[in-house]
Amino acid sequence: MATDQPTTSSEVDGRLLQMLTDATMEVIPLKGGPEQILATSPGATVAVTCSPKFGLSRTLEQCEVAASAGRRVVPHIAARMVEDRAALRDAVRRVADLGVTDLYVIGGDAAAPIGRYGEAGQLLDDLAEIEHPFTRIGVGCYPEGHPHIDDDRLWEALLRKQSSATYMVSQMCFDAEALTTWLAQARARGVTLPLRVGIAGPLxxxxxxxxxxxxxxxxxxxxxxxxxxxxxxxxxxxxYDPVPLIRSVVSDKPGTDIEGLHAFTFNQVPVFRAWAKTYGAMS
Incomplete structure (x- = not known):
């Protein structure tokens, strides 16, 4: 959603702190993933990724852990790791049973699709024909480009996906100017989705x-x-300290529709929370 831009230093600090507090915490479903999920604050938003190594089943298992612990869950579904419509329906049913209303759809990092879907847009087309509970659907965007996809294809894919999506999440960025320049280009091309900025945690x-x-x-x-x-x-x-990046984005031009933050924790949730708490005490 569009947000009025802060105009004073104290307003910038206030919004920055609120964004850190409300950031989506990304967890990788490794062996210690459940402990990382439980290290988030009660009621936190937890995104559980989907990787070729562990498959969609591991993602859904750890989403169950998060939901049972009262966290707001955002499952990642990687199109290349879903075999067919039946498998998609099954995944939707499983997360619907958990009370999930927010889904993040990506193409995925698998070298080759295991079945029907080669990219996120194809899965989103089929998802639109399935009864589901999702009031929010996120898709990825690449302000600094993609190592394997050219820019023209990225723009085409994003414009196609926004007909099914309600927000977009950027790749991990460090350069605020590159991010805001890309966002201005996106608006000029007709991309209207609000943005959640991907930030690295304090690693x-x-x-x-x-x-x-x-x-x-x-x-x-x-x-x-x-x-x-x-x-x-x-x-x-x-x-690394992500605050200068966030501060620059928060205080940038009005009308950029920065919805919030997506924190790549790399399964260092306690470190991220301790750092954010320290920043809050210092601001």
Whole structure:
């Protein structure tokens, strides 16, 4: 939803803190995933990812953990990991039984589809023909491009998906100017979906560098290197602070429709919560 932009430093701080408090916490369904889910605050929004290694079943199992613990659950469904319409119906039924009303649909990282769906748009088309409880449907967007998909195809896919979606989530970003420039371009092209900004949690920079290069946001990482002396900070074992990025986005031009934050915790939920709590005490 559109939000009036803050006009003073205190208003920026207030909105920044609220966005951190309300951020969606992304958890990877590893072996220790349930412990990470339970480390979120009661009533928190938890997104459970879907990876080729563990399959959709593991995602749905850990969504059950989150729902049973009273968390607001956002399952990730990767199109390339859903075999057919029957499997899609089964997944929808399982999450509907948990009271889920928010779903995030991605193409997925699998090298090849296991069945009918090769991209998110195809799955969304079939989802529209199935009775479901979802009042919110999120899709991915790529302000810094995708390592395997050209920009023209990305724009075409996003415009197609927005007919089924209600919001979009950006890839993990470090460069506020690149993000806001892309968002202005998106609006000019007819993309109207509100944006949840993907942010990295406060990880040690060496680990964050490794993960960023792996998922294809090297351009943003180079920006971070120039602005914040990344190489030296990595050698010193320092930790990334996402606040400058968030502050810049929050205080940017009006009318950009920044709905909130999506925190890539990399299963370091207690670290993220402790950091956010410390920031709140300091702001």
């Amino acid at each position: 040690k920079l060496a680990k964050l560098t490794e993960l960023s290069l792996r998922i294809g946001v090297g351009q943003s990482l180079r920006y971070l290197s120039k602005q914040h002396g990344l190489v030296g900070n990595v050698l010193l074992g320092r930790t």
